[in-house]
Amino acid sequence: xxxxxxxxxxxxxxxxxxxxxxxxxxxxxxxxxxxxxxxxxxxxxxxxxxxxxxxxxxxxxxxxxxxxxxxxxxxxxxxxxxxxxxxxxxxxxxxxxxxxxxxxxxxxxxxxxxxxx
Amino acid sequence: xxxxxxxxxxxxxxxxxxxxxxxxxxxxxxxxxxxxxxxxxxxxxxxxxxxxxxxxxxxxxxxxxxxxxxxxxxxxxxxxxxxxxxxxxxxxxxxxxxxxxxxxxxxxxxxxxxxxxxxxxxxxxxxxxxxxxxxxxxxxxxxxxxxxxxxxxxxxxxxxxxxxxxxxxxxxxxxxxxxxxxxxxxxxxxxxx
Numbered sequence: 001x002x003x004x005x006x007x008x009x010x011x012x013x014x015x016x017x018x019x020x021x022x023x024x025x026x027x028x029x030x031x032x033x034x035x036x037x038x039x040x041x042x043x044x045x046x047x048x049x050x051x052x053x054x055x056x057x058x059x060x061x062x063x064x065x066x067x068x069x070x071x072x073x074x075x076x077x078x079x080x081x082x083x084x085x086x087x088x089x090x091x092x093x094x095x096x097x098x099x100x101x102x103x104x105x106x107x108x109x110x111x112x113x114x115x116x117x
Numbered sequence: 118x119x120x121x122x123x124x125x126x127x128x129x130x131x132x133x134x135x136x137x138x139x140x141x142x143x144x145x146x147x148x149x150x151x152x153x154x155x156x157x158x159x160x161x162x163x164x165x166x167x168x169x170x171x172x173x174x175x176x177x178x179x180x181x182x183x184x185x186x187x188x189x190x191x192x193x194x195x196x197x198x199x200x201x202x203x204x205x206x207x208x209x210x211x212x213x214x215x216x217x218x219x220x221x222x223x224x225x226x227x228x229x230x231x232x233x234x235x236x237x238x239x240x241x242x243x244x245x246x247x248x249x250x251x252x253x254x255x256x257x258x259x260x261x262x263x264x265x266x267x268x269x270x271x272x273x274x275x276x277x278x279x280x281x282x283x284x285x286x287x288x289x290x291x292x293x294x295x296x297x298x299x300x301x302x303x304x305x306x307x308x309x310x
Contacts, residue, residue, distance in 0.1 A: 001215040028217060029281040030274030041283050057284065097288060099275030 007042050010054045010112040015039055017086050018058070023077065025058075032098040034063035035073070037081075038105075042112075050116035055089070058108045059096050066095075066104035074106045087111045119237045119250050120145045124154070124194040127161050132183040134161050136196060138175045146170045146177055150251050151201055156194035160184040164199065200233040200250040203262035211267045225270055232266035236302055243304040261301035268293045 003011070011027055018025040024036045032038045040057040047053065060077050062070035074093070082088050089109040096105040125139040136154065146152075150167045160182060169178030177196070205225050209215070216222040236258065240248050253259040272291070274281040280289045299306075 001217070028221075028274075029283055032274065032281065041285055059284070096284070099281030100278040100288070101276055 006050075006052060006114040006116050007044070007054065010042055010056065010114050011039055013112060013114075014056055014058065014086065014110055017084065018081070021080055021084055023080070029098045032059075032061060032096070032103070034061050034103060036061050037077075038096065038098070052114060054112045054114055056110045056112060058110050059094070060106040060108065061096060062104045062106075064102070064104065070104045074104070078106050078108065081108060119198040119200055119234060119241075121195060121197040122146075124157065124196050125189075125191055127157050127186075127188045127191060127194070129160050129181075129184050129186045131185055132180050133178065134165075134181055135169075135176050135178045136161070138177065138196070142172075143170065143175055143177065144172060145250075146198065147249065147251065151199045152177070152179070152196055153199055154194070154196045157188060157191055158186075160186050161188075198250040199230065200237040202233050202236055202253040202259055203229055203266050205229055207259075207263045208266045208270060211263050212270070221270075224273060225266075228266045228269040231269055232262050236262045236265060236298075239299070239302055239304050243302070245303070257301045257303065261298045264293060264301065265298050268298075 002008075015025040015027060018037050018039075025039050026032055026036045027039050029038065038059040038061055040059065042054045042056050044052045044054045058081070060074055060081070062074045064070070078091055087110060089111050091106055091108040094105055094107045096103045122138045122141055122143065124136045126137040128135045136157075146167060148167050148170055151164065152167055153164050154162050156162070163181060165179035165181060167177050167179050169176075171177075205222075208225050208229060216225060237248065237250060240254075240258070245254070248254050253262070268291070271280060275291075277291070279291060282289055
């Protein structure tokens with residue numbers, strides 16, 4: 001069942017922006033793998049019923065084992081995202097676990113303002 | 118692959134295809150069985166439902182398209198039965214939720230086929246040699262086939278220990294065990310000499 005509503009719109013908007021940068025966004029943890037960007041579920045502060053300040057965590061996933069090969073890829077990819085219209089608020093190196101697989105990553109917090117029409 | 122056989126000759130007359138099976142009996146094949154044919158050509162290959170089985174002539178018949186062609190002395194062509202013990206609909210009922218995307222829906226079909234083949238093979242190995250591929254032997258076997266297909270579907274993107282889930286949902290262990298599936302299939306534990 002495809003998701004609908006302002007939260008789904010926020011996720012698809014960020015995904016489209018990442019695709020435009022030549023990256024491979026994934027929105028399903030089953031598809032998370034190295035060299036993709038996993039767009040996590042949004043958190044939000046609601047102003048009214050139709051206006052929200054939505055934030056998404058985008059996890060830039062690198063390949064194990066987390067040495068400078070991975071670090072160089074992650075830094076370059078994060079810089080590509082920073083140098084784009086995507087509103088990155090902060091970022092930090094981390095480790096992502098999807099389905100028992102630990103992947104070195106960079107967690108980016110992205111802000112999206114969405115209003116219900 | 119269930120009841121895998123070698124095909125030596127193939128004849129199509131206005132889309133009615135007749136395959137000759139070599140060096141083995143075909144008593145395990147029945148009218149109505151879903152079979153997959155590979156290695157001949159596009160006039161014969163694909164997934165079909167048998168409309169005829171001739172035990173004396175060692176031939177099976179099905180329909181495909183409208184071609185007329187004869188191919189003799191074929192090398193490398195095969196036919197096998199596709200068990201139908203569980204279905205996409207059964208798995209969707211079991212999971213209780215729609216698949217997220219069209220790709221996931223397609224993957225359910227792959228898991229269903231894998232489960233049907235695996236469960237059929239395990240039953241054969243355990244000595245249930247009279248199982249029919251088209252009809253599920255009993256309710257527990259049907260449950261096992263559905264359970265295994267659903268497990269394969271849910272396991273995608275994992276190492277096999279826990280489900281792939283969003284970061285905020287934590288790591289969720291996989292509760293279904295192979296022992297439960299084997300129990301439902303009626304297969305005994307492996308023996309150690």
